[in-house]
Every structure is written in C-alpha cells, then in structure tokens.
Amino acid sequence: MKHKxxxxxxxxxxxxxxxxxxxxxxxxxxxxxxxxxxxxxxxxITRWADVGIVNGYPDGTFRPDEFITRAELAKxxxxxxxxxxxxxxxxxxxxxxxxYYNYVLTAADFITLQPMSFLPExxxxxxxxxxxxxxxxxNEPALRYQAAEAFVQLKIYADGGLTKEMPETExxxxxxxxxxxxxxxxxxxxxxxxELRETFNDSEIGPQIMMLGPGRWDTNQMRNVTFMWLAYExxxxxxEIEADGRYFHPNDSLTRAEVLTILxxxxxxxxxxxxxxxxxxxxxxxxxxPEPEPVELPIPDGTVPESIDLADPKYNIxxxxxxxxxxxxxxxxxxxxxxxxxxxxxxNSEYYSYIKAAADYIPKFTGYEMRTEVDAYYQAQNQSxxxxxxxxxxxxxMHASQSFTDIYELLYGVEFPIPDDAYETAGVIxxxxxxxxxxxxxxxxxxxxxxxxxxxNVLQFQNAIYTGHVLGIxxxxxxxxxxxxxxxxxxxxxxxxxxxxFKLLPSDDAEVFASELDSLSFMQAE
Numbered sequence: 001m002k003h004k005x006x007x008x009x010x011x012x013x014x015x016x017x018x019x020x021x022x023x024x025x026x027x028x029x030x031x032x033x034x035x036x037x038x039x040x041x042x043x044x045i046t047r048w049a050d051v052g053i054v055n056g057y058p059d060g061t062f063r064p065d066e067f068i069t070r071a072e073l074a075k076x077x078x079x080x081x082x083x084x085x086x087x088x089x090x091x092x093x094x095x096x097x098x099x100y101y102n103y104v105l106t107a108a109d110f111i112t113l114q115p116m117s118f119l120p121e122x123x124x125x126x127x128x129x130x131x132x133x134x135x136x137x138x139n140e141p142a143l144r145y146q147a148a149e150a151f152v153q154l155k156i157y158a159d160g161g162l163t164k165e166m167p168e169t170e171x172x173x174x175x176x177x178x179x180x181x182x183x184x185x186x187x188x189x190x191x192x193x194x195e196l197r198e199t200f201n202d203s204e205i206g207p208q209i210m211m212l213g214p215g216r217w218d219t220n221q222m223r224n225v226t227f228m229w230l231a232y233e234x235x236x237x238x239x240e241i242e243a244d245g246r247y248f249h250p251n252d253s254l255t256r257a258e259v260l261t262i263l264x265x266x267x268x269x270x271x272x273x274x275x276x277x278x279x280x281x282x283x284x285x286x287x288x289x290p291e292p293e294p295v296e297l298p299i300p301d302g303t304v305p306e307s308i309d310l311a312d313p314k315y316n317i318x319x320x321x322x323x324x325x326x327x328x329x330x331x332x333x334x335x336x337x338x339x340x341x342x343x344x345x346x347x348n349s350e351y352y353s354y355i356k357a358a359a360d361y362i363p364k365f366t367g368y369e370m371r372t373e374v375d376a377y378y379q380a381q382n383q384s385x386x387x388x389x390x391x392x393x394x395x396x397x398m399h400a401s402q403s404f405t406d407i408y409e410l411l412y413g414v415e416f417p418i419p420d421d422a423y424e425t426a427g428v429i430x431x432x433x434x435x436x437x438x439x440x441x442x443x444x445x446x447x448x449x450x451x452x453x454x455x456x457n458v459l460q461f462q463n464a465i466y467t468g469h470v471l472g473i474x475x476x477x478x479x480x481x482x483x484x485x486x487x488x489x490x491x492x493x494x495x496x497x498x499x500x501x502f503k504l505l506p507s508d509d510a511e512v513f514a515s516e517l518d519s520l521s522f523m524q525a526e
Contacts, residue, residue: 033062041257044264051269053080053276054256064257071100071138073150073254074107080263081154082275083107084282085179093135095420100138102283108136109178110150110157112223139424145224145250147262148231153177155234155266156184164234173226192229199232201245224250236265298412300473304502305514310495314523318491322351322391323522324400325358327494330520331501331513332407334358344388350521355389361406363399363461364389397474397496398488402464404473404500411504416467425466432469433476434483461488468500475499 032049033056036042041064048054053076056062068076077083086105094104113134156162156177162184171188186192196205205228228248231237239248263272304310319327322345328334338359345355409415419425430438465486468474475496477485498517502510517523 032056033060035061036064039064039257041261044261045257048260048264048269048272051273051276053263053272054260062256065255067141067253067255068259069139070111070136070142070146071098071104073142073147073259074100074111074138075103076259076263077110077150077154078103078106078283079276079279080267080272081158082278082282083110083179084279089134091134091136094138098138098420104136104138106279106283107150110153111136111142112146112149139419141253143250144237144248144252144254144258145228147254147259148237148250149223149227151236151262151266152227152230152234155236156182158266162186175226186226186230189225193225196225196229196232199229199246200239200248201242202247202250205248205250236262297414297416300408300471300503302503302505302507302510304498305510307511308498308502308514308517310498315493315495315498317494317522319395319494319497319522320391321362321389321393321395322349322355324395324403324492324497325362325391326351326354326520326522327497327501328358328361328403328407329354330516331505332410334361336360340389342389345391349391351391355391359389361403361410362389362395363402394491396488397486397490397492398461398465400492400497400500401468401474401488402461404504405464405467407504408467408471408473416471418463418466425462429462429466429469429486432484433486434479434481435485435487437488438465438486473500473503 031037031042032046036045039045045062045064049056054068083106086102087108089108091104091108094101113136153175156175157180161182166184166186169187169191171191172185173188175184175186177183187195193205205225228237228250232239232248237248239246241247267275309315334357336358337356340359342352342355342359345352349355405416419428426438465474465488469486474486477487477490479485501513505513
C-alpha cells in the first residue's frame with residue numbers, strides 16, 4: 001500500500017507545481033475585470049480600478065458581491081480619506097502582527113465597535129465568555145449600519161462640515177466628528193427615527209426603540225438611527241427598492257461593489273488616489289498588494305467499502321493506544337520510528353513495532369485528562385510522561401482527532417489552515433457541537449480547569465477538532481436529545497476509527513486495507 005500513497009502524494013505535488021502556471025482567460029476589452037460585465041456597479045468599479053483602494057484578484061476577477069471585513073473597511077477608509085491619526089481608545093481583539101493593525105488603529109474612531117447583540121448566533125460564546133469591552137472583531141463582516149456611521153462621519157470630515165442644510169426642528173443633537181474639531185447639529189434621534197420609518201420598510205429599524213420610548217433609548221440604537229438617516233439624506237447610501245418599498249438592510253454585510261459605490265458618492269478616484277499616497281507615507285506602510293487567490297485544499301472523499309459494515313457489533317469495541325497504533329500503521333503504511341524511549345512498552349510485545357512506527361501520530365496525555373487510576377500510576381511509578389506511551393490506556397476521541405489531522409497532512413502534503421483568531425475557531429465548533437465541555441462558559445477558553453468542572457484541557461485539541469469537523473474526517477455522535485456531540489473524552493471505538501480511515505484512504509487502498517482488517521492482532525484476539 002505504501003507505493004500507492006506515495007504515488008498519490010507525488011501526483012498532488014505535481015499538480016501544485018502546475019496549477020500556478022495556468023493562465024486564466026483574459027477579461028473583456030472594455031472591462032478591467034472578468035466578472036463585472038452587466039453588474040449594477042460595473043461603471044463605478046471600472047472607474048476605480050486603477051486606484052487600488054479595493055484590489056482585484058490574481059485570476060482577473062473583482063468578486064463584487066463578496067463582503068468586506070471590518071479590518072478591510074478600516075484599510076479602505078484610511079487610504080481613501082488619507083487618515084493618519086491613531087485612536088487613543090485601547091482596542092481588544094486585534095493582533096499587532098497582522099497586516100490590518102495600523103489601519104484599524106487609524107480608522108477605529110470612525111467605525112463603530114461591534115455590540116454584542118449584533119453578533120451572529122455562531123459567535124454567541126463572546127456574549128458569555130468575554131466582556132465585549134472595546135472589541136473590534138477585525139475578521140467579522142462590516143455591516144451596512146456600521147458603514148453608514150463610518151462614511152457619514154468621513155464625508156463631514158472630508159467636507160469640513162455638513163454640505164446639506166438640515167431641517168429645522170425643536171429638538172436637536174450635536175455630533176462631534178472624530179480626529180477634528182468639527183461639530184454639527186442634526187435633528188434629535190426620535191425625530192430622525194420618525195423620518196427613517198417613513199423612508200425605509202425594514203423591520204430592524206426602530207420597533208425596539210419605540211417600545212423603550214424617548215429618554216430610555218439605547219445609545220447604540222440612537223447612533224444607528226441617526227447615521228442611517230444621514231447616510232440617506234446625504235446621498236451616501238440609498239438602500240434597495242423592493243416590491244413593497246425601500247429597504248436599508250442595516251444588518252446585511254457590506255460588499256466590495258457597495259463600498260466603491262459609497263466612495264464614489266463622496267470622493268473622486270483622483271482625490272482618493274492623492275489621499276492614499278498621503279496616508280501610506282504617514283503610516284509608512286507598503287503599497288497594497290493584490291489579494292492572493294484562495295488556496296483550494298483537497299477534501300477527503302473516501303467511502304467505506306461495501307465489504308465493511310460499521311454497524312457490525314465486532315467493530316463496536318474500544319481501542320487501546322497500542323491497538324490504535326497497529327491500526328494506523330497498517331492502514332497508512334507508516335514506517336517511521338519515534339524518538340520516544342517508550343519506557344513503558346515491552347520490546348517483546350506484539351505491538352512494539354507498531355507503536356514505534358505510529359507513536360508520533362498519537363498525542364500524549366497532557367495530564368489534565370488523566371483518569372484517576374492513570375494519575376495514580378504516575379504517582380506510584382514516578383515515571384516521566386514524556387517517555388511513556390501508556391499502551392493499555394484507551395485512545396480518546398480528541399486524541400484521535402489530532403492523529404487523523406496529522407495523517408491528513410501526511411497524505412496530502414498540505415497543512416490545513418486554522419483561523420488566526422482562536423475565538424473564531426472555538427465559535428465554529430461550539431456552534432456545531434452541543435458538548436458542555438465545548439459550549440460551557442469558559443469551555444475552550446480556560447485551559448486550567450480540570451474535568452468535573454469545565455474541561456478546558458480540550459483546548460489543546462481545539463484545532464484538531466475544528467479540522468476534523470471541517471474536513472468531515474471525524475464522525476459525529478447524535479444524543480438522545482437529537483443534538484450533535486463530539487464527546488472528546490469518550491473512548492474511540494474501532495467503528496469510529498474505521499470511519500476516519502476510510503474517509504482518508506483512496507478507494508484502491510481502502511479495499512486493500514479492508515481485506516487486511518480481520519488479520520490484525522486485536523481482531524484475531526477478539
């Protein structure tokens with residue numbers, strides 16, 4: 001089987017060398033990008049193509065309907081309006097080593113911080129695990145109501161004040177524009193709300209404010225209402241006309257086409273280009289590079305051979321770590337030799353050669369997930385856990401998730417990418433699985449808690465659980481409540497392991513392994 005796996009890896013590496021040399025079809029003569037012909041923003045995108053505020057992709061596309069993240073919005077407004085003054089607010093959730101850092105610091109005064117109530121459901125853990133104070137959420141989509149606040153203030157900033165006369169009203173409010181000494185008087189939030197309700201049919205605009213009543217409004221809601229109305233009145237954002245009226249869609253993501261359209265209503269491309277040069281010089285940042293083409297990673301699509309019935313009771317056995325080593329070695333033809341001393345493994349054991357070959361693909365116990373008898377073992381034997389393999393202990397599902405992630409990278413020659421933000425990874429997992437060890441307060445976020453409280457040591461295997469879920473190489477467990485569970489502390493069954501193995505193996509190798517399965521040492525013992 002070894003030659004087949006190596007042949008597969010060689011083919012994939014050859015494709016990786018060939019694919020970058022392929023040339024995509026040229027864009028139409030009258031359009032700078034291949035995918036904007038007939039798009040509602042085609043003319044605007046064409047006029048802004050050479051500015052570089054929003055770049056195209058290496059394949060010649062612009063992807064006008066893809067959303068802009070909050071970090072990307074920060075970069076766009078910093079460059080387009082020539083911003084150079086950094087915020088004095090201490091922001092959370094931004095990485096100083098990321099490309100966006102200086103842009104976020106420069107634009108943050110104009111871009112409203114993300115309130116907890118507007119986070120998507122899959123990020124609910126933020127609401128229970130973090131205070132939310134000054135969280136910027138750079139990788140979340142920029143929403144249209146947030147864009148309204150940013151661009152209204154930036155237009156006033158660029159114009160040096162309001163260029164449109166506001167209606168005379170008895171009650172007014174004062175807006176102070178960031179990074180300037182500009183203040184403007186506009187109608188009160190309540191009067192603006194009445195106007196906004198007449199203009200837009202969105203159910204998201206205002207009902208909760210009406211229920212609260214004037215004098216008890218939420219500060220964020222007051223700002224949202226004010227800036228959405230000003231965005232419309234100043235001609236910055238017009239919303240969308242539908243069959244039953246005009247809609248603002250405040251909670252929709254801002255797209256690449258929309259952001260250029262908004263810019264076009266405030267600045268000329270020439271003005272933006274001049275501002276961009278000034279901002280780059282002040283921030284000492286390099287000129288923007290084209291956004292890289294997303295890497296298409298191979299997704300395992302193997303299937304269980306017809307000769308194998310995973311529901312057969314003979315596969316419903318829990319595996320020891322030694323048995324799991326044999327299974328991995330035979331299934332994936334492993335021929336390595338671990339550097340571990342394996343002080344607790346008998347060299348004469350039938351599993352010794354398998355453990356030597358597979359030990360580097362089987363995570364060691366961290367100590368936190370040890371059962372009582374294992375902790376007692378260490379205390380009695382005074383052994384170094386770095387040299388012990390614990391061959392007779394059961395292999396846990398979270399350990400197996402790391403093993404199969406490593407095997408995936410071995411077979412395909414690629415490292416599966418993990419989001420930079422650990423909270424994003426945890427959010428994907430906790431939104432999918434119902435395990436208390438994943439979704440409880442603290443969950444992944446507190447590595448010092450022990451089993452019986454919050455199983456924070458699952459944190460060590462968070463990335464592997466995420467990868468196994470996204471690639472579909474770990475099976476799920478459905479509880480009696482109908483919810484989906486991962487059950488990280490459950491013992492791995494042979495059926496579990498076979499599901500993952502056959503998912504990863506090419507069909508020919510799967511058939512070979514299926515024919516070898518009954519000859520495995522532990523199968524004969526059973």
